[in-house]
């Protein structure tokens with residue numbers, strides 16, 4: 001009897017290494033399921049993941065019935081996916097989130113014994129993150145006091161603290177430090193700081209803020225406001241990112257009273273000109289200055305387009321962001337984070353270049369590359385390309401004397 005027992009133990013031990021289905025699901029538990037398949041989750045919009053140890057790509061196990069319809073009740077928490085790649089071989093459990101720390105090809109295989117499997121294998125490429133050379137952009141907030149009475153020092157301190165806090169969050173957004181786990185999220189290489197000196201080289205009393213006392217005048221139109229900004233507070237854009245922080249000067253009263261906007265860069269060759277023909281920067285509404293809004297608008301200023309559009313083409317020319325129809329979304333499901341892409345995949349919105357509602361934590365690698373291309377081409381950004389190692393220029397800051405004409409083609413919300 002003793003010998004027999006010993007023999008049985010040997011057999012079990014031998015089987016353990018060979019059994020391909022150690023955690024099999026039971027068909028009896030899911031009688032309606034005809035087969036299961038392994039797929040990349042549609043929330044990922046990618047077959048690759050940037051190998052930075054943070055981004056992850058999610059797999060999912062989908063179950064289908066006899067007529068190939070998705071079985072919603074299938075529970076994949078006991079399933080196992082085997083991962084092979086880069087000399088590694090390990091098993092993954094629910095949720096099937098794959099994070100890589102080194103580039104390479106990975107193969108994922110669903111090992112399932114109790115239910116037939118179709119499309120059991122998925123291939124994924126882990127790609128190296130791109131570390132762009134950081135580009136420092138000094139920011140000057142032109143803060144408008146619309147009251148007749150000048151601001152007190154206390155009020156100025158409060159505003160300056162608030163704007164500094166917002167910029168701190170924006171810096172994190174552009175550095176991919178805002179908690180994104182999107183497989184395509186990447187540091188854009190853009191760094192921002194509160195400008196320390198004014199255009200004449202004098203140290204600013206409150207870094208990054210230029211207070212504008214309007215004396216209580218009101219602006220009659222957007223053009224009226226733009227002309228005021230052009231004449232009174234448009235600092236050389238080769239040295240500064242100009243952000244005008246004002247109450248709606250008329251333009252957005254027509255919409256909902258809390259709109260901010262930005263100007264796209266003009267990538268024409270302006271030679272040595274210090275100023276572009278029109279304003280270039282961001283208009284930030286005083287009542288709508290949330291951090292993600294500033295990241296969105298600076299994104300526009302650096303040539304990023306909205307991820308959404310009309311679905312006739314890739315809306316933003318960045319293949320690693322989801323494109324979707326804003327018109328359809330607005331007509332169907334307002335205030336939902338879940339959106340439906342132009343290719344009819346459901347996804348959770350997370351891109352800074354989307355409108356709310358959105359998680360607002362992601363700039364992708366393609367967007368970062370588009371920004372980097374803009375830094376090379378745009379004449380009016382404080383970059384090394386323009387010969388300013390720290391984003392500053394000494395010399396002629398003369399503006400064109402001709403009154404500028406509003407260029408609505410370059411203006412975007």
Ligand SMILES: [Zn+2]
Pocket residue numbers: 296300306412413
């Ligand atoms: Zn926008």
